[in-house]
Amino acid sequence: MPHSLLRPGSTPPSPETLARFARIVGPACAISNPDDMTPHLHEWRGRYHGRAALVLKPATVGEVSQIMALAFETRTAIVPQGGNTGLVGGQIPFETGNEVVLSLSRLNNIRAVDPVSNTITAEAGVTLAAAQAAAEAADRMLPLSLAAEGSCQIGGNLATNAGGVSVLAHGNARALTLGLEVVLADGRVWDGLRSLKKDNTGYSLRDIFVGSEGTLGIITAAVLKLGPRPSSQAVAFAGLSSLRDVARLFAMSLQSAGPALTAFELIPRIGLDFVLRHGPNCRDPLALPYPWCALIEISKTHAEGDADAAASAILERAFGEGVIGDAVLANSLSQAREFWKLRELLSEAQKQEGGSVKHDVSVAIANIPAFIERASKAVERLVPGARPVVFGHYGDGNIHYNVSQPLGADTAAFLNRWDEISEAVHAVVLEFDGSISAEHGVGRMKRDLLARIKSPVELDLMRRIKDALDPRGVLNPGKLL
Ligand SMILES: Cc1cc2nc3c(=O)[nH]c(=O)nc-3n(C[C@H](O)[C@H](O)[C@H](O)COP(=O)(O)OP(=O)(O)OC[C@H]3O[C@@H](n4cnc5c(N)ncnc54)[C@H](O)[C@@H]3O)c2cc1C
Numbered sequence: 001m002p003h004s005l006l007r008p009g010s011t012p013p014s015p016e017t018l019a020r021f022a023r024i025v026g027p028a029c030a031i032s033n034p035d036d037m038t039p040h041l042h043e044w045r046g047r048y049h050g051r052a053a054l055v056l057k058p059a060t061v062g063e064v065s066q067i068m069a070l071a072f073e074t075r076t077a078i079v080p081q082g083g084n085t086g087l088v089g090g091q092i093p094f095e096t097g098n099e100v101v102l103s104l105s106r107l108n109n110i111r112a113v114d115p116v117s118n119t120i121t122a123e124a125g126v127t128l129a130a131a132q133a134a135a136e137a138a139d140r141m142l143p144l145s146l147a148a149e150g151s152c153q154i155g156g157n158l159a160t161n162a163g164g165v166s167v168l169a170h171g172n173a174r175a176l177t178l179g180l181e182v183v184l185a186d187g188r189v190w191d192g193l194r195s196l197k198k199d200n201t202g203y204s205l206r207d208i209f210v211g212s213e214g215t216l217g218i219i220t221a222a223v224l225k226l227g228p229r230p231s232s233q234a235v236a237f238a239g240l241s242s243l244r245d246v247a248r249l250f251a252m253s254l255q256s257a258g259p260a261l262t263a264f265e266l267i268p269r270i271g272l273d274f275v276l277r278h279g280p281n282c283r284d285p286l287a288l289p290y291p292w293c294a295l296i297e298i299s300k301t302h303a304e305g306d307a308d309a310a311a312s313a314i315l316e317r318a319f320g321e322g323v324i325g326d327a328v329l330a331n332s333l334s335q336a337r338e339f340w341k342l343r344e345l346l347s348e349a350q351k352q353e354g355g356s357v358k359h360d361v362s363v364a365i366a367n368i369p370a371f372i373e374r375a376s377k378a379v380e381r382l383v384p385g386a387r388p389v390v391f392g393h394y395g396d397g398n399i400h401y402n403v404s405q406p407l408g409a410d411t412a413a414f415l416n417r418w419d420e421i422s423e424a425v426h427a428v429v430l431e432f433d434g435s436i437s438a439e440h441g442v443g444r445m446k447r448d449l450l451a452r453i454k455s456p457v458e459l460d461l462m463r464r465i466k467d468a469l470d471p472r473g474v475l476n477p478g479k480l481l
Contacts, residue, residue, distance in 0.1 A: 008474045009077030012098045017074045024066045029057040048089040051097030059106040061220045069187025080214035082156025085148035088443030090213045113138045118226045124155025140226040143170035155219045161211035163439030168395035169262040174210045179223035185470040214476040216469045230299035234311035235336035238327035239290030243369035263297035264395035271389045274349035285328045355411040357421045359401040361429045362438035378424040398438040442480045
């Protein structure tokens with residue numbers, strides 16, 4: 001077969017091609033030593049372990065552009081990588097060792113913070129935490145927040161259209177994106193770094209690149225929206241007897257606080273018990289073991305009034321109507337952090353309880369209680385004794401429907417049933433017209449599922465977009481589509 005017809009990544013790049021790549025970034029930033037490559041080849045959950053021909057670390061948009069032009073010319077498969085915190089394997093090369101990893105971590109300049117337009121212009125390799133800090137230094141807030149924020153990067157956040165804990169009030173990464181700079185598959189640079197809220201001049205190219213998981217272009221910089229920093233924040237931890245009550249509490253909170261309701265997170269008893277057992281210095285804020293807990297956060301600016309008063313009013317009404325059994329309102333910043341820690345440690349604590357089959361799904365908020373009940377019945381039928389640990393961003397309809405292995409079960413045998421369990425859970429998601437990937441994306445993990453849940457028309461449109469923007473298939477081949 002002529003080389004030009006081979007699928008990128010199916011054959012190793014020639015030594016001459018690798019040398020040309022290395023010359024673009026200089027020898028110190030073209031890594032071929034296996035030890036130095038290691039951090040780029042394994043992901044956080046230890047599910048995917050890849051190999052690569054080279055890891056490239058460009059420092060400028062010009063270098064990224066030259067790398068893509070060469071990849072296009074030589075049909076070399078490129079795997080873009082940010083902070084390597086993705087949970088679906090999109091940033092990890094395949095096991096063949098024929099792909100080149102393109103790490104954006106050295107493109108890490110904050111180009112501008114504009115407190116008048118309320119925007120920040122950050123390069124792809126800026127960590128989310130560094131972008132938040134730059135906004136804060138200008139007395140503004142970047143309202144995107146996830147537990148991986150110390151490591152994940154703006155480029156990765158946009159490529160995955162990240163969600164997190166601020167979506168309820170501020171939307172996901174896409175909703176915060178005003179402009180983008182993108183290096184295309186053939187090396188050309190699209191400068192779409194506009195700061196405009198309103199711009200109806202044709203197709204929104206920005207929205208095509210956001211959420212494209214490195215399959216359509218390399219995001220090198222972005223203009224993101226900032227908001228005012230809240231002057232007061234209240235965090236409450238409530239215990240509830242049923243999911244129906246959680247639904248009522250959410251409706252009450254939203255009705256009462258409106259856009260000031262910045263988080264409404266669901267925590268199940270079993271998950272809280274895991275955190276109390278395995279987390280450092282964690283304690284239950286409530287006296288009794290309620291089956292469900294909700295973490296409620298209300299944020300207000302000076303002009304909007306006091307967050308504590310707003311939270312107290314919600315809790316009083318919820319007590320009065322018998323919706324909550326107990327609740328505590330944090331009386332200090334450190335207590336608020338303790339409450340958040342109980343939520344943030346759920347995934348980590350679950351690891352200590354053996355194997356866990358994970359799902360990141362969404363359904364309409366009104367359907368959450370029925371979805372959880374039906375999915376749990378399906379899981380129990382399939383694996384008696386399996387322990388659903390169902391938590392997440394209730395206010396976004398986004399549930400992390402994780403299933404821990406039965407007590408005393410063999411971990412490997414349980415994890416071998418991953419596909420079977422997922423199929424049962426996803427079948428219930430689809431009954432409710434939900435999504436099998438609410439915020440983590442598709443990557444490698446859910447690629448085959450996509451073909452089963454998207455209509456032929458939708459898949460055809462997606463493939464045409466891919467063909468138009470990446471005609472030689474050099475960008476993250478085998479991921480997403
Ligand atoms: C503890 C923990 C908590 C998490 N919590 C959340 C959460 O609440 N919400 C949520 O949405 N996610 C969450 N995640 C998942 C992950 O943090 C996000 O998907 C994040 O946005 C990935 O950013 P990254 O820089 O690590 O990207 P990577 O993992 O490096 O890459 C992710 C994908 O984006 C592509 N990519 C990376 N950079 C670029 C670029 N510059 N241009 C084009 N493509 C690129 C990669 O090829 C890959 O397909 C969590 C992960 C962990 C480990």
